[in-house]
Amino acid sequence: MSEPETAPPATPATQAKGWLNRTVVGAGITSALGDFCYETTTVILPGFLAVLGIPAAALGLIEGIADAVASFTKMVSGYVADKIGHRKLLVLIGYGLTPVGQVLIALSAGWPLLLIGRLVSWFGKGLRGPLRDAIVIQAVSPETRGRAFGFHRAADTIGAVLGPLLGVVLLGWAQAWPWDDAAGPFRFVLWLSVIPGALAVLAFLTLVKDPEHSPNPALNFFSSLRGLPARFKRYLGAVGLFGVGDFSHSLLILAATTLLTSSLGVVQAAQAAGLLYVWRNVVQIAVSYPVGAAADRIGHLPVLIAGYAFGALTALLTALAFWLAVDSVLLLGGIFFVAGLYVAVQEALESTVTAEMVQPETLTMSYGALGTVNGTAKFISSALVGAVWTALSPVLGFGLAAVLMIAGALALTRVRISG
Numbered sequence: 439m440s441e442p443e444t445a446p447p448a449t450p451a452t453q454a455k456g457w458l459n460r461t462v463v464g465a466g467i468t469s470a471l472g473d474f475c476y477e478t479t480t481v482i483l484p485g486f487l488a489v490l491g492i493p494a495a496a497l498g499l500i501e502g503i504a505d506a507v508a509s510f511t512k513m514v515s516g517y518v519a520d521k522i523g524h525r526k527l528l529v530l531i532g533y534g535l536t537p538v539g540q541v542l543i544a545l546s547a548g549w550p551l552l553l554i555g556r557l558v559s560w561f562g563k564g565l566r567g568p569l570r571d572a573i574v575i576q577a578v579s580p581e582t583r584g585r586a587f588g589f590h591r592a593a594d595t596i597g598a599v600l601g602p603l604l605g606v607v608l609l610g611w612a613q614a615w616p617w618d619d620a621a622g623p624f625r626f627v628l629w630l631s632v633i634p635g636a637l638a639v640l641a642f643l644t645l646v647k648d649p650e651h652s653p654n655p656a657l658n659f660f661s662s663l664r665g666l667p668a669r670f671k672r673y674l675g676a677v678g679l680f681g682v683g684d685f686s687h688s689l690l691i692l693a694a695t696t697l698l699t700s701s702l703g704v705v706q707a708a709q710a711a712g713l714l715y716v717w718r719n720v721v722q723i724a725v726s727y728p729v730g731a732a733a734d735r736i737g738h739l740p741v742l743i744a745g746y747a748f749g750a751l752t753a754l755l756t757a758l759a760f761w762l763a764v765d766s767v768l769l770l771g772g773i774f775f776v777a778g779l780y781v782a783v784q785e786a787l788e789s790t791v792t793a794e795m796v797q798p799e800t801l802t803m804s805y806g807a808l809g810t811v812n813g814t815a816k817f818i819s820s821a822l823v824g825a826v827w828t829a830l831s832p833v834l835g836f837g838l839a840a841v842l843m844i845a846g847a848l849a850l851t852r853v854r855i856s857g
Contacts, residue, residue, distance in 0.1 A: 464645025466593025473597030485708030509813015511564030532566025537635030568805030588730020680846020681815025721778025745783025
């Protein structure tokens with residue numbers, strides 16, 4: 439069957455289409471390349487900050503501010519896309535900003551330029567995220583959303599494995615070169631990460647077809663927000679409560695680096711922590727599609743609640759690792775395994791649960807609202823955990839995160855898909 443020019447979510451023509459189509463595959467390839475670019479930074483950033491002498495509180499603040507910028511950008515981009523009915527150009531700009539941010543980070547000698555670079559990258563991430571997800575949602579039937587998003591997140595995470603893995607290898611290789619300062623090998627890896635970022639733009643331009651929806655020039659931002667279903671607002675409240683504890687995993691990498699430094703030294707500890715993050719992403723790749731397929735059978739919301747419980751367990755285990763001064767790569771690998779489980783569920787299903795609760799004409803804006811809640815909560819969480827870690831102890835920081843994530847999971851159990 440030929441693909442129609444337009445693809446509203448619930449029409450029979452859409453339902454008849456196979457879920458593994460050109461748009462889903464193209465979006466997956468693009469996301470893999472984009473993740474290859476910026477996840478390389480994620481995995482080496484804690485070590486880069488360590489050699490620059492920047493403390494954990496600064497990392498938490500930088501990541502939190504970046505998440506906040508991305509979140510508010512998601513809201514605006516979703517509204518603009520619903521209003522004008524066109525998304526592809528905005529997604530291309532969003533992917534293009536990521537390598538620009540990488541260049542700024544590579545040039546930084548302290549936290550100000552590093553913060554600016556991270557903001558540019560995360561602005562691009564916020565601009566493209568809800569629009570890309572809406573394109574993928576409209577390219578498949580409601581009955582196959584879990585599988586499509588599970589596949590997309592798995593493809594996305596392939597880049598998050600290959601990028602950090604290559605970054606760790608290159609970091610070790612470049613360490614043997616003569617450098618003027620200890621930050622030299624880190625800058626080298628950052629410069630190389632620009633290449634897949636540029637390829638991501640090209641991939642989305644050539645492979646993805648946007649099933650554009652009709653523009654709605656009369657759409658009002660605030661009235662549209664007020665008109666979102668009450669059940670969806672309750673859902674956002676639960677997501678936000680969980681998100682206040684859902685710290686950036688740059689802090690998880692920093693935790694592993696800190697715990698391993700005494701036995702391995704800072705560079706080898708950074709490499710080991712980077713490999714642990716790669717392991718987390720391998721777990722995410724392995725379980726993303728099975729999670730989506732299971733959710734299509736038994737319900738997306740119950741599986742998401744289970745994922746939130748794994749998130750709380752991740753924070754609790756990290757707190758215990760600091761309490762017991764764990765310096766075993768194997769034991770820390772167990773924590774990163776649990777982290778991979780919960781991130782796979784969270785990233786695959788938060789969007790599909792949203793699509794079940796709202797009308798197609800406000801889907802992109804609803805994704806923007808979801809992203810805004812997530813980003814605002816993560817800003818609070820990353821800044822909070824980093825500040826408590828620095829001022830008091832990492833045990834208290836991650837313990838507080840665990841309590842908040844448990845509260846979010848419990849709140850999610852009170853949300854209904856319909857009604």
